[in-house]
Amino acid sequence: MASSEEEVALLGVSGSPFACRVKIALKLKGVEYKYLEENLANKSDLLLKYNPVHKKVPVFVHNGKSISESLIIVEYIDETWNQNPILPSHPYQRALARFWSKFIDDKVVGAAWKAVFTVDEKERETNTEEAMKALQFLENEIKDKKFFGGEEIGLVDIAAVFIAFWIPIVQEIGDLDLLTSQKFPKLYNWSQELVNHPAVKESLPPRDPIFAYFKVRYENLSASK
Amino acid sequence: MASSEEEVALLGVSGSPFACRVKIALKLKGVEYKYLEENLANKSDLLLKYNPVHKKVPVFVHNGKSISESLIIVEYIDETWNQNPILPSHPYQRALARFWSKFIDDKVVGAAWKAVFTVDEKERETNTEEAMKALQFLENEIKDKKFFGGEEIGLVDIAAVFIAFWIPIVQEIGDLDLLTSQKFPKLYNWSQELVNHPAVKESLPPRDPIFAYFKVRYENLSASK
Numbered sequence: 262m263a264s265s266e267e268e269v270a271l272l273g274v275s276g277s278p279f280a281c282r283v284k285i286a287l288k289l290k291g292v293e294y295k296y297l298e299e300n301l302a303n304k305s306d307l308l309l310k311y312n313p314v315h316k317k318v319p320v321f322v323h324n325g326k327s328i329s330e331s332l333i334i335v336e337y338i339d340e341t342w343n344q345n346p347i348l349p350s351h352p353y354q355r356a357l358a359r360f361w362s363k364f365i366d367d368k369v370v371g372a373a374w375k376a377v378f379t380v381d382e383k384e385r386e387t388n389t390e391e392a393m394k395a396l397q398f399l400e401n402e403i404k405d406k407k408f409f410g411g412e413e414i415g416l417v418d419i420a421a422v423f424i425a426f427w428i429p430i431v432q433e434i435g436d437l438d439l440l441t442s443q444k445f446p447k448l449y450n451w452s453q454e455l456v457n458h459p460a461v462k463e464s465l466p467p468r469d470p471i472f473a474y475f476k477v478r479y480e481n482l483s484a485s486k
Numbered sequence: 487m488a489s490s491e492e493e494v495a496l497l498g499v500s501g502s503p504f505a506c507r508v509k510i511a512l513k514l515k516g517v518e519y520k521y522l523e524e525n526l527a528n529k530s531d532l533l534l535k536y537n538p539v540h541k542k543v544p545v546f547v548h549n550g551k552s553i554s555e556s557l558i559i560v561e562y563i564d565e566t567w568n569q570n571p572i573l574p575s576h577p578y579q580r581a582l583a584r585f586w587s588k589f590i591d592d593k594v595v596g597a598a599w600k601a602v603f604t605v606d607e608k609e610r611e612t613n614t615e616e617a618m619k620a621l622q623f624l625e626n627e628i629k630d631k632k633f634f635g636g637e638e639i640g641l642v643d644i645a646a647v648f649i650a651f652w653i654p655i656v657q658e659i660g661d662l663d664l665l666t667s668q669k670f671p672k673l674y675n676w677s678q679e680l681v682n683h684p685a686v687k688e689s690l691p692p693r694d695p696i697f698a699y700f701k702v703r704y705e706n707l708s709a710s711k
Contacts, residue, residue, distance in 0.1 A: 314589065314623055328581045330588060340577035352565035356553045363555060364539065398539055 269294040272308055272320040274301060275466045276474055278370075278423040279331040280319040284464035285419050286335045290342040332362050335419055348416050361402060361409065362420035368395035369421075373428055377435035378482055392439055396424070400445040407454055418455055425452035426465055430472050434479045494519040497533055497545040499526060500691045501699055503595075503648040504556040505544040509689035510644050511560045515567040557587050560644055573641050586627060586634065587645035593620040594646075598653055602660035603707060617664055621649070625670040632679055643680055650677035651690055655697050659704045 271287070271294055273280030287294055299308055299318050311320045311327035320327050321334040323341070328334050339347040348355050372391035379385045399421070403409060409417035424440060429452075432439045442449040455461055496512070496519055498505030512519055524533055524543050536545045536552035545552050546559040548566070553559050564572040573580050597616035604610045624646070628634060634642035649665060654677070657664045667674040680686055 323578070326578055328578070328585065330585055333581050333584045333588070336584070337577050337581040340580065352562050353548075353551055353553070355565065356558050356562040359558045359561070360553065360555055363558070 268322065268324050270297060270322040271295070272297045272299050272305070272311065272322070273318045274299050276471045277318055278427050281422055281426075281464055281466070282331040282419050283319045283321055283334050283338070285414070285422060285461055286338045286347060288460040288464050289345045289347065289414065290338060291344065292338070292342055332359075332366070332416070332420060335416060339416075345413070347410075347414075347419065349410070358410070358416040361399070361417045364395070364398070365417070365420045365423065369399070370423055373423075373431065373439055376437060376439065377431045378479065380482060380485065389437060389439070393444075396440060396445055396448060399424070400448045403447045403451050405447070406451075408451065414455070414458060414460065422455065422461065422465075424448070425455040425461075426468075430468065431475055434472070434476050493547065493549050495522060495547040496520070497522045497524050497530070497536065497547070498543045499524050501696045502543055503652050506647055506651075506689055506691070507556040507644045508544045508546055508559050508563070510639070510647060510686055511563045511572060513685040513689050514570045514572065514639065515563060516569065517563070517567055557584075557591070557641070557645060560641060564641075570638070572635075572639075572644065574635075583635070583641040586624070586642045589620070589623070590642070590645045590648065594624075595648055598648075598656065598664055601662060601664065602656040603704065605707060605710065614662060614664070618669075621665060621670055621673060624649070625673045628672045628676050630672070631676075633676065639680070639683060639685065647680065647686060647690075649673070650680040650686075651693075655693065656700055659697070659701050 269287075269292055271280065271283055273283070273296065275298060284296075297305075297307065299305060301318070304316060308318065308320060309316060311322060312318075312329045315329055317329065319331055319334060320329050321337065322328075323337075328337050335347060348358055369392060372388045372395060375388035376385055376392050379388060408414050409421065428440045431437075438444065440449060440452060456465065494512075494517055496505065496508055498508070498521065500523060509521075522530075522532070524530055526543070529541060533543065533545060534541060536547060537543075537554045540554055542554065544556055544559060545554050546562065547553075548562075553562050560572060573583055594617060597613045597620060600613040601610055601617050604613060633639050634646065653665045656662075663669065665674060665677060681690065
């Protein structure tokens with residue numbers, strides 16, 4: 262547990278699914294922290310100091326030491342505060358959790374994003390197909406578990422918050438069916454469980470402003486066709 | 487330590503820097519294993535069975551259970567066999583090792599590859615610049631350490647075997663200067679230390695056939711211009 266003298270801070274952007282991962286992990290652990298909202302159009306000196314390589318959020322700062330990359334931050338948090346483990350204890354289960362988390366970053370996030378926010382029609386279609394194919398793997402993987410982590414939220418659930426909260430927003434904006442109860446019933450049920458889990462619910466940004474923000478982005482993109 | 491009844495196997499391709507990472511890790515741990523060379527033009531049933539998601543090498547099999555993704559395999563090996571630790575013991579140092587390993591995959595491997603194996607001249611230039619920028623970060627990071635891991639090889643060194651062995655081959659083929667003693671003296675010295683480290687030396691493929699293989703690939707690509 263963080264002692265009162267500890268410095269724990271998170272640099273994020275409220276609409277970022279990657280910053281949200283870190284918020285969920287900290288909430289699960291019950292760690293208090295200072296949240297610093299960044300403006301990516303005018304990055305703070307702190308962000309440039311703490312993440313000189315990528316200059317991106319999230320950045321996690323613990324007693325003056327900074328870490329970037331959301332999944333790496335989540336593992337650090339899990340190794341630093343032992344309560345409510347996020348990764349399984351067995352090496353093989355840990356490897357699987359890391360595999361599916363990486364899979365979400367490599368195969369789902371980019372494809373789902375480009376399925377909506379791409380002008381080129383063909384590229385949109387290719388990305389929609391890729392996203393669907395990737396979601397099918399996750400539909401098969403969740404099986405009849407409540408969460409990817411089993412009865413409790415684990416690394417894969419945290420990584421997949423993008424699927425549960427952000428995909429429904431962007432698919433509505435782009436008038437696409439990516440995650441629906443018809444196509445992926447198990448994954449859809451899981452997504453409902455996840456967004457209603459207390460640690461997740463309290464970490465998610467409010468839906469309306471995020472929806473409005475992405476809607477404007479989408480309309481600007483469509484206007485540039 | 488692996489007992490004699492244990493099944494430890496690696497599905498790889500001799501020219502793959504990713505399979506080589508796993509070989510180095512197993513060598514450092516002194517774990518005996520069965521190596522199965524794959525033909526990616528005609529993938530084995532075993533590969534399709536054990537890596538149905540990506541259908542790629544390396545795949546690591548331990549007592550019937552399979553793991554894919556080279557860095558995830560290396561972490562699994564480190565967690566399963568305790569001798570000669572590959573990751574540092576402190577969470578912050580572990581996070582940094584994971585950060586730089588991911589950086590190599592995200593920023594170095596693809597860019598260096600495309601700097602050579604791309605027909606489009608402009609794309610080649612962009613990728614060359616990106617690769618150089620990424621290597622500069624690593625030049626700054628290695629400082630005066632023998633290895634990224636300090637006195638001993640660690641996760642970042644294993645991830646970076648691509649830089650030490652594969653970049654010199656492909657830059658010669660593409661007539662490019664990426665990793666040279668003039669441009670990146672510290673990284674160059676590190677690369678010499680690394681390829682001559684016994685665990686690495688014994689895990690690397692023979693240079694000549696790899697050079698010949700990539701040379702043919704490069705010439706076929708140039709001919710298709």
